[in-house]
C-alpha cells in the first residue's frame with residue numbers, strides 16, 4: 172500500500188483528470204468514475220450580473236471553446252430580449268462556430284490523439300506526443316498547425332483577434348462582415364480542404380490497426396443527441412434537436428432546446444462538479460445510467476442523415492458503408508471529427524459566397540422581454556445549453572449550463588470501465604492501463620484545460636480502490 | 650529657461666518654478682497639474698476632470714515640492730514662486746502604484762468580463778504604472794447592481810468613488826441626483842439619498858454621469874463585455890460652450 176491518502180478532488184490541482192476504478196469483492200473492476208472539478212461556483216458568480224454581460228462572462232469560463240459559450244450565451248440573451256438576430260449576424264455566428272469546430276477538432280486530432288494513433292499506444296511515452304510526431308511526420312504536423320490556424324482566422328474574422336473574442340454580442344454581432352475578411356479566408360480554403368481530405372485518407376489507412384481498441388473504446392449502445400435540421404441535414408448552431416437510439420431509430424425530433432428540462436434530468440455527483448445529464452424517459456429510479464446519451468461529433472453524425480456538402484457527404488457515405496449507419500465505438504469520434512472538419516470548410520466556402528453575410532444590419536436591440544431564455548448550439552464537443560433567468564431589470568437570478576463533457580460523463584465512465592476490465596490485470600496499475608484509459612477519455616475530447624496540454628499527455632491520476640474505498644494502487648502523470 | 654506661449658489675450662506666465670529639474674514659467678494661479686499638462690509632463694489623475702470642480706480625492710496626482718515629504722495634490726495646488734516640483738520620482742511611482750492597487754483591492758475590477766474593458770481609466774492607470782499584481786487582500790465586495798434605470802446600469806462594485814458623476818450632475822446638468830453616503834470604507838454612491846436609480850425623479854436621463862465615469866461602474870444598459878465607451882472629454886467641451894456663450898463644433902467628437 173502506498174502511504175498516500177486520496178486527495179479530495181476539490182483540492183487537487185484543477186485541470187487534472189482524476190479517475191477512480193472501484194473493485195468488487197471478487198477483485199474485478201466494478202465501476203469507474205471520471206472526476207471533473209471545473210465550473211466551480213460559476214453559477215453563483217453570475218447571479219446579480221446584468222444579463223448582457225453573460226456572453227463575456229461565460230466565455231471566460233473556458234479558454235478552449237469560448238466561441239461556443241459566446242454563441243450559446245448570446246442566443247440565450249436573444250431569447251430574453253425576445254428577438255431574432257439579423258440574418259447577417261446569424262451568418263457571422265455560423266462562420267465563427269464552424270471556425271471553432273475546425274480549430275478545436277484539429278487540435279484534438281493532431282496534437283492530442285495523432286501521437287497515439289500514428290506512433291502506437293505502446294510507444295515510449297517520452298516520444299508519444301506531438302513533439303515525437305513532429306520528428307516522425309513533420310509534414311503532417313505542419314499541415315495540422317496550418318489547418319488549425321485557418322480555423323482560428325475564421326473565428327478572428329468574426330469575434331476579433333483575441334482568444335476570448337468579443338465580436339459576438341447579444342442581439343447579433345458587433346460589426347458587419349467585410350470583403351477583405353472574405354478574401355483572406357478564401358485564400359486559405361483550398362489548402363484547408365486538401366489538408367482535411369488528406370487527414371481523412373490517413374485515418375482511413377490506419378484504422379484497421381486498432382480493431383481491439385475500437386471494440387473496447389466505448390462500443391456500447393446509447394442515445395445520441397444533437398442539433399439537426401428538419402430534413403435530416405447536419406446542423407451546428409440554429410434550429411432544433413434530434414435524438415436517435417443506438418439503432419438510429421428516432422426518439423424525438425425537432426425538440427426545442429428551450430424545452431430541454433422536459434426530457435433531460437441532471438444527476439448531481441457527490442465527487443464531481445459536473446452534473447450528469449440523462450434522458451429522463453429511460454430512468455425509472457435514482458440511477459441515471461440507463462438514461463445515458465452521448466453528444467459531440469459522433470452523436471452529430473449518428474443523428475444527421477447527411478452533411479449537405481458534396482465532399483463530406485461522399486466520405487460519410489463510404490464510412491457508413493463500412494461501419495454502419497449508427498456507430499457506437501467512441502474510437503470513431505476521431506473519424507467524426509475529421510468529417511466535420513471537412514464539412515465545416517465546405518460550409519465556410521458556401522457562407523462566404525452568400526450575399527446575406529455582408530448585409531450591414533448586424534444587431535437587434537431590445538429590452539427585457541422574457542424572464543427566461545435558453546440558448547443552445549453545437550460546441551465542438553457537443554450540444555451546449557445556456558439557460559438564464561432574470562428579474563425585470565435584466566439582472567441574472569438563475570443560471571444553468573449544460574456542457575458537452577457533462578453530457579458525455581456517464582458514457583465516459585462506462586468507457587473507462589470497459590477499458591479497465593479489458594486491460595487491468597491484478598491489483599497493480601500499469602502505464603499501459605493509464606495510456607488506454609487516457610486514450611479512451613481523449614476520444615471524447617473532454618473540455619478540461621488539461622486536454623490541451625501541449626505535450627499531448629493529460630496530467631492525470633488513476634486510482635484503484637477496493638470495495639471499502641481504500642486505495643490499492645495508483646499511477647500519476649504530471 | 651523654456652519659453653511658454655502667452656495665453657491669447659491673457660497675461661503672460663510670470664511665476665518662475667522648477668518642474669522636474671527645468672526652470673519654467675507658470676501662470677499666476679495655475680495649478681501644478683495645469684502647468685505640467687501644458688508643458689507636457691504627464692501626471693496621472695483619476696478624480697480630476699476638465700470642466701468640473703476639483704475634488705482631490707483619489708490622491709494619484711501627488712507630486713513632490715521642495716523635497717518635502719508631505720505630498721501635495723497637483724490638481725488642487727496652485728503654483729507659487731520658486732517651487733521645485735518633481736512629478737516622477739521612485740517614491741511617487743511607488744505611492745501611485747499603491748493607490749491603484751488599493752482601488753483594485755476594494756472593488757471587483759474583473760476586466761475580463763467588464764463592459765468597460767479597453768476603455769477604462771483604472772485599467773489604463775494600472776498598465777501605465779506597472780501594476781501587474783495586487784499586494785493587498787482583495788475585498789470581493791458583494792453589492793447589488795442597480796439596474797432599475799431604464800437606460801443605465803450602476804455597478805457599485807466597480808465604483809472608485811471619484812465623484813465625477815456627482816459633480817457633473819450637480820455642476821453641469823444641475824440635477825444633483827448623486828451623492829456619496831457614509832464614510833471611509835463604507836462610502837457608497839447613492840441616488841437621491843438612497844433610492845433605486847430608477848425611482849430618482851430628479852434624474853433627467855441625460856447620461857452625463859455615464860459618459861464621465863472612468864470605470865465600468867456606470868454604463869449604458871445592454872452593453873456586453875468590452876462594449877462600453879465613455880466620453881469624459883465632452884464635459885470640457887460643454888464647459889467651453891457655457892463659458893463662451895455660443896455654439897462651436899466639437900473638434901474631436903467621440904469615436
Ligand code: SF4
Nearest residue numbers: 808809811812814862
Ligand atoms: S460611479 Fe463612476 S463616476 Fe461615479 S463615483 Fe463611481 S467611479 Fe466615479
Ligand code: FES
Nearest residue numbers: 705707708710724
Ligand atoms: S486627480 Fe488629483 S486627487 Fe484625484
